[in-house]
Structure formats: structure tokens, C-alpha cells
Amino acid sequence: MAEPSIFFSEVNERQGAFHRRAFLLGGLVGTGLAALGGRLAYLQLVETNRYAKLSSSNQFNFRLVPPPRGVITDRHGVVLATNRPNFRLLVSREDGAEPEAILNSLSEFVAFDPSRKARLIRDLENAPKHTPVSIMDDLTWEEFSAINIRAPELQGVTADMGEVRVYPHGGAFAHVIGYVAKVNKADLTPTGPNSEPILLHPGFRIGRQGLEKSLDLDLRGRPGGQKVEVDARGRQVRQTSDGDIAAIPGKTVQLTLDADIQTRALEVFGQESGAAVMMDCRSGDILCLVSAPSFDANGFVRGMTGPQYQALAEYDHKPLFNKALTATYPPGSTFKTMVALAALEYGIDPQATHVCNGAWAWGGRVWHCDKHHGVVDMHSAISTSCDIYFYQVSLMLGPDRIAEVARKFGLGEVFDIGIPGQKPGLVPDQAYKRRVFKKDPVWHPGETPSMGIGQGYTNVNALQLCVMAARLANGQKALHPRLIEAIGGVAQPAGSAVSDLNVDHRHLDFVRSAMAAVTTTGTAAATAQLGLGDLKMAGKTGTAQSHSYGGGRGVHGTQGAWALRDHAWFVAFAPLDNPRYALSVLVEHGGFGGDSAAPKAREIMRVALMKDPELRAQIEHPTPMPDIPPEAVAEGSAPPEPTPIGPEGPIP
Amino acid sequence: MSMTALSSAGERDRLIVKLGELDRLFCLALILIAGIGALMMFSIAGSNWEPWAGSHLTKFTLFFFMMIALAMIDVRYWFAMAYPIYGVGLALLIAVAVVGDVRLGARRWLDLGPLGSFQPSEIMKLGLVLALGRFYHGISAERARFSWWLLIPALIIGAPVLLVARQPDLGTAILLALTGLTVVCLAGLSWRVILAGIIALLVSVPPVIMFVLHDYQRDRIFTFLKPESDPSGSGYHILQSKIALGSGGLLGKGYGLGSQSQLNFLPEKQTDFIFATLAEEFGFVGCMVVLFLYGTVIFLALRTAALAHSHFGRLSSAGVTATFALYVLINGAMVMGLAPVVGVPMPLLSYGGTVMLTVMIGFGLVQSVKVHRYSEVTSGTGALL
Secondary structure, eight states, X not given: OOOOOOOOHHHHHHHHHHHHHHHHHHHHHHHHHHHHHHHXXXXXXXXXXXXXXXXXXXXXXXXXXXXXXOOEEOTTOOEEXXXXXXXXXXXXXOTTOOHHHXXXXXXXXXXXXXXXXXXXXXXXHHSOTTOOEEEESOOOHHHXXXXXXXXXXXXXXXXXXXXXXXXXXXXXXXXXXXXXXXXXXXXXXXXXXXXXXXXXXXXXXXXXXXXXXXXXXXXXXXXXXXXXXXXXXXXXXXXXXXXXXXXXXXXXXXESOOHHHHHHHHHHHTTOOEEEEEEETTXXXXXXXXXXXXXXXXXXXXXXXXXXXXXXXXXXXXXXXXXXXXXXXOOGGGGHHHHHHHHHHHTOOTTOOEEESSEEEETTEEEEOSSOOEXXXXXXXXXXXXXXXXXXXXXXXXXXXHHHHHHHTTTTOOOOSSOSOOOOOBOOOHHHHHHHOSSSOSXXXXXXXXXXXXXXXXXXXXXXXXXXXXXXXXXXXXXXXBOEEEETTEEOOOTTXXXXXXXXXXXXXXXXXXXXXXXXXXXXXXXXXXXXXXXXXXXXXXXXXXXXXXXXXXXXXXXXXXXXXXXEEEEEEESSSSOOEEEEEEETTOOOIIIIIHHHHHHHHHHHHHHSHHXXXXXXXXXXXTTSOGGGSXXXXXXXXXXXXXXXXXXX | OOHHHHHSTTGGGSHHHHHHHSOHHHHHHHHHHHHHHHHHHHHHTTSOSTTTHHHHHHHHXXXXXXXXXXXXXXXXXXXXXXXXXXXXXXXXXXXXHHHOEEEXXXXXXXXXXXXXXXXXXXHHHHHHHHHHHHHHHTSOHHHHHSSGGGHHHHHHHHHHHXXXXXXXXXXXXXXXXXXXXXXXXXXXXXXXXXXXXXXXXXXXXXXXXXXXSOHHHHHHHHHHHOGGGSTTTTTHHHHHHHHHHHHHTTTXXXXXXXXXHHTTOSTTTTTTTHHHHHHHXXXXXXXXXXXXXXXXXXXXXXHHHHHOSSHHXXXXXXXXXXXXXXXXXXXXXXXXXXXXXXSXXXXXXXXXXXXXXHHHHHHHHHHHHHHTTTOOOOSTTTTXX
């Protein structure tokens, strides 16, 4: 049992000291371990709830999900603006990742041209860290899936599916609906709806023009939240469907427009510049509101390159400009309907005649007419658009009486149809001269003849002339135009729920019959034939000087530089006997109203009439001629049409 | 095999007897710790042996057999090699100060060409303990208590500590200093001196922090004192580690389900912060099991030291144990937010070959002392060489 050991006292002293101190060391280490255990108990048992919360707030992020923007439809539900899925490539700047290197590695999958690449690098460098920047939209499915698979290796790169605004009709509705675009710094406000964080989301678009702008808050909807599991770099690891907050889509907006009429209206303008507005003259609904030429609003959603935008902005036909609302022109001879009404209301005898031999000397000037109309009364003066007659009648009336009637018919008024930026134009009177011309506040008699033929200070827009035509056709109500039928299913006030027009209906009948003569024997007889059997269109041509002809009477500018030619107008309503549709057509620098505007009005009107189910039935099955007795049908001819048995037909 | 047989001459030199003398419980605890480490690495790699778990186990297996092989070496050889090992370590530290590679802002690595690179401070962890053990083996208790002789251990400790601190590697320097001082105290330093030293240390801490430390070292200390002040910057490590620990709760989130470590919120999850990973996935219970295993290892190693007949054996194995215990305590305190972030791993649990190699060589010495606890070690060259 004897184990070898050392028995020097010196050594035993060292051993004893070591044993005591090693024991102490063991105690110290034990105490240290116990302290760690205590700390663990504190963190893991006492404070665990707090840290569990911190842990899950690390692990889960709520990502804002942009709401689907509200759909815009026409009156029949045809979609004019909607959203389509968009596979998008996002890159965020992470630590130590050079934007250029990222883009280089991405060019394996998608093509960048050098200028675009340079711009993206700049965007990325300017963007805050970890904030995704949209690099490319509209990836194909192949590109999207290829990048998505490789995304974990590509630092800061994500491919996701968002939605993008799409205007399926291209340019036809561009001026009415406008477009959405990326949010600018100028759009952001410190308070209010434009302060919400969703505006910073790369997929969010804000209404920039037209109804997209004015109804932005209705169309916007409410953003949702998506619970995603993220790693320490903020990169999405997994999606968890529980705990998501669904986005509330924007409201659907239904317009009173008819997609077929609108599309046809833009089509008939071809390369020409102008505007066309059509209203239902029973309800006031705007069926078409076109400005030509137009542009593809989808380009603005995607974001245009500099040259693309420049081409649009610098073209002299001004495609970006809404000529139906934000431009005013002299109404020309279309204004004669108003002068005639004013004369009738004033008590001037429509049978009274004037002689037109092409020129009329008055007030030290020679006033011209474009033809020798001979002896004209009011009816023929309207149908043949004799200027001499209206020079003289307007002088009898004076500006204030004409202006009163013109304003009653909506000229010079801004109608709130939901599109901002309309120009009111001007219907001048003596008060206007007093108010505006401080140095010469008197209405000179020589200014009245110009007003009598819709020139001078008189300026209107296409919508106002359409309202004028609609009120003439309606005869009863001071119709208001309505563009927005319903927002989110809530109907907007109808344009017919307005006060009466208070114009003698015999006077209106007179003007309407004169307008009918315009298309049968008058200035538009050759160009305003609908070719729809019994359905006839009434109208009034107008040819408005776009600039002063200079000294003396020049020719109507149908030749020469495009920008110097006259503006052509045509206002119309149809059918003649029971008007349903009113229309105004402007052809900028189009020359004569009858030659240039009337054929376009005819084509647009035809679409409207043929789409109307009742009228269509009338065209397809014309009511039998009453003066042909049934027995006069020749032997062997087709048997007469059987009488249709309607709901109220005779019971056999 | 009876005690009688063991007492016969030469019997203890037989290999089979020596193997039988190994501390089996100690070995089991080591295997369990390394195994748990590999388990955690498997989890945070997304149930993958690559890149850490497989390599960790391979290295541990290799080093474990190396430890057994070292344990077969007579303690007298260790004694004879003590100064040479210390000398080589010191020479390499000087070399690294002159020609070492700068990585991450510190000059710690010595490039060995095709063999890779290593940190000479690791050799010094063992060399220091050996040199002190050898020195104290030769002097009396009287001299060890308080005398001019103590200038020699002061030099033995001071030289490498200063060289390592200059690299700069504050963590290792503190570890070396504390290990050395522990050996000096175990050797019988006067209590008065110890007390005076502690007081002097406490007084000198603020000026050292303000004037001597590098910026990043000072940052770490301030961050530790107030981690919430900069949660995304330098306070990030401590905060995320505490979140990982705290959210683990009693039983943990489950194996492979620790969101802090799996989603990379936890920095250096496979090395310095592996304990936090463990805490997150296995909770308080898992942590206590591992702490208990560490306690077992330290207790068994100290018992080995206490049973050794040679003063060199006692002091050197206790020094190795102290190094190991310091690793565990410092890393534990760091992970739990009780100490500043210093690059000290949890030995055997953390991924990383260098520290594991050092620790296993040290434990080879401890087991050698255990196996050869009756060996006579005379002064001088250790009577063998």
C-alpha cells in the first residue's frame, strides 16, 4: 500500500499552500459558474418575455403592401384603367456591395444598356442603405424565376411581384383619365394623405394628371401589411400568411364615357389636331371627351426617356395638351345660334331680311362675308352662315343681350366634371370692358359685329360648345355635363337635376329648325349626312380665325402654314325630332367648319346613334311609310312584316 | 489490477497501465462538450455538416487522441521542455511583432507559408504555465511567498503579456496575465501582496482605459457598460446575444428553431457566441447542463493537480485548468452581457481549431500529471535528460 511520496518539510509546506489555494481557486471558479447560472436564470426565466418580444420583432417585419389601385370603367363597364401583375427587380444597397458589381452580376439575366446602367448606379448610390430601388419592371416569367432562384447569392437583390397601372385603350382616354407616375419629393407633404409611408414604397404610383390626379385619394385604397420573416440583413427569408393585413383596394370609378364613341372619335381625327365632346342631351352625361392627337399614358407609368418625352412636348400638335378643356378658341359661326336666340328673345322679327352682297360698309370699315348670299332672313342666315346678317342683328342687340343668352347656354362657364385645369374662356359684355380695360373702359359699337359672328373677345372651349348644343337640343333644362357616374358604387349627381333653361321653346324650335337646314341645304349639307335612314342630324358650322388676317380682309386660311389656318367647328345634335346626343367638334387649324369638322361630327354621331338600342331598332326596322297603303303591295312581293307582339300587344 | 501490483517497480511505466490511469469521467465530459458544440453547429448551418460541425468533430477526434498520446509522456519530459517551449513562444511573439501579418487591424498571425498561419500567443498560453511551474518547482515556499525571486515570474509573465497586448490582442493578454497570476498565487504568494495587487489594479483601471487602450478596445468597454446606447453599432453583439439568451426561456425554442442564430441576427454565432445559440435553442436547462459539464472538467482537473506529487505537476496542471476556467467564465460573462466583447471563445464548444488545440495540449499535460502523479521530478533538468 505504500505509495511513493516526498517527506521534506519544505515541500510539504509548498504542497499545503497549494492545496489550500487550489481549493480556493475551485471555489472561485464554482462561484463564477454559479454567477453565470444565476445570470442565465435571470435572463431566461425572469426576463424571458421581454427578450422573446425583442426576438420576434427581430425576426418578423411588417412590409407595407401597396393597395391595388381602383379600376376606372366606362359607362358600360369597359375597363379603361386597371392594374396588371408586374414582375419587378429590386436592388438595395447592402454593406460592402458595390452597385456596379451588383448590376454586372444581374446583366447575366437581364440586359441593361450603358446609359440606363449609369443612371441606375447613380440612383442606387443616392438611395439610403437597405432601401430597395426598382431596377427593372416587366420581367418575363423566365427572367423573374431565374433571378429569384439566384437571389440568395446576389446580395441585396430581390425579385418580387407587384402591380402596375395599365391603360388598355392606349391614348384614347389619356387626357381624361390622365396617368399615374412615380412619387416625387414634391408630392410628399409633412401631414395629410401624402405623408403616409406607403408613398415611399417603390411600387406605389401617384395620380399625376386628369382623373387619376383629382380622384387620387378615392383610387388609392388602403395599404396592407405583410408579415415576413427576415434575417439580420433585412432580407426576406419566408412569408408567413398568418398575421397579414389585407390591403383595401381603391374604389372603382365608373365614368359616363362610352369607350366605343371615344375610341372612334380619336380615330376620326387621324393626324389632325382638335377636340370632340359628346353629351347625352337628356341626362348631361359626357359620352366622349377627346383631345387629338393623344399619347400613350402607359409610357408615363413606366417612365419615359428624355427623348421620348421631348418628342411629345415639342410636337406642334401638342399631344399632351387637353384641347377639349384647357384651350379656348373663338366659337366662330357656331355662336350665331346664340345671337339668333338673343334676337328672338329681344323680339326681332325672324322674317325680316337683310341683303348680303359679300360686303357691308359700316362704321368706316368694310365688313366681309365669304359669299354673296343675297336676300337673307334669320333662318337662311343661320343655315348659310351669313355674316352680313349677323353683323347687323348684333348691332341691334348690343353685346349685353347676346352675352346673357350665351351665358345661359354655358359659354364662359367652368363645369366641375372632376378634371382640374379647365379654362373658362370669355363671353364679353360692357361690364367686362369696364372691368378689364382700365384705359379704354367703353364698349365700342365696332366691337359688336365681331362678337355677332363669334369672333373678337369671344372665346370658348369644346366642352362649353357641347353644353350649348345639348341645352339647345334639350330645350328644357340647363343641363350640366357629368363625367363621373359613380365612385365606389355611389352615383354622382346627374347633370339633368338642374334648374330650367327659361327660354321660349318656340324660339328654340326656330333655331333648331335652322340648324336642321344647315345639314340639309346649308353649309354642311354635303358633309353632315348620317346615312342612317330617317335619323337626321342638325348642326352649325363655325370657322374661326386663329389669328388676325392683318390689314383688310384676307382669305380664310385654308392654305399656307398649318399654324395660321382657321379653326374649324361643328356643333350638332341628333336625332332631329327627338334629340338624344349633342356634340361639338373642333379641328384646330382645320379650315372650314363644314369641310373639316362636320364629317368628323358625322362619324362620331353615327357610332352613338347606332349604339343606342332604340335608335338602332329604328334604323334596322324603319317604321313603314304611312302613305303606302297595305293593299298597294304588289302581287308576289314579300308579305308584310308581321306585327311584333310586344308586352302590351293584343292578346290573341 | 490491484494497488499492490501498481506499487511494484516499473509496473506504472507499462502503456496499458498508463491508459488505465486516464481520467475517464474527464474524457467523457470533454467529448460531451465538443459533441454539443458540433450539434449546435449542425443546427445553425441549416442541418448541415458543412461548414462547421463535421470539421469540428474531426478536429476534436484528432486532438483527443493527441491528448491521450501527450498524457503518455512522462511529466519529467514536460518539465525538461518547459523553458524551451516558453523560449520558442517568446521568440515567435517577438517575430510576429516584427514580421507578422496584419489582419483585422491586429498583428497577431505568423505566416508559415504552405502550413498556413497561426498565432504564437497560443503557444505562450501553454509555455507560460510550464515555465512558471518549472520555476516554482525549484524555489522554496518562503521565497514563493514574497522575495526578490518573484521578479523572475514577474518577468516570465510580463514579457509575453506586453507583447500580446501590443499586437493588439487585449483578450489574450488579459487571459495570459490572469493565468500567470493565478499560478503565482497558487504557488503561495503572500496574501498581503495579493490584496495590495487587487487594490492597485482597481485604482489603475480608469486611467488605463482612458489613456492606454486603443480606440476599439475602449469602445468595447463603453459599449459593454451601456449596450442600448448604440443597438445597431458596437452594442449590437451584446444586445443580440442577450435577446438570443432571453428568448430561449426555460426549455428553448427547439433544436434548429433559434431565430436569432438561424437568421444571422447573432454575430459570430458559430464561434464566440455559440453559447447564445445553445441558450436560444435549448434554453436554461441546456445551458445548465453545459455549465455543469464545464464545472466537472474544471473540478476533475483541479483534483488531478491536487493529487500530483510534484510541485511542477501541481502548478502546471492547475495553470492549464485556470486558463480553461478563465475561457469559460470570460466567454460566459461576455455572452450574457456581463463582460465586454473580447475575442475569447467558449473552449471546445466554439468552432475554431487553434483554441481547441491549445486546450487539448493543455489537457494532455493535465492527464500526463494524472498518469504520472507519483513521478519524482527533481530540480535541474528533471533527472531524465
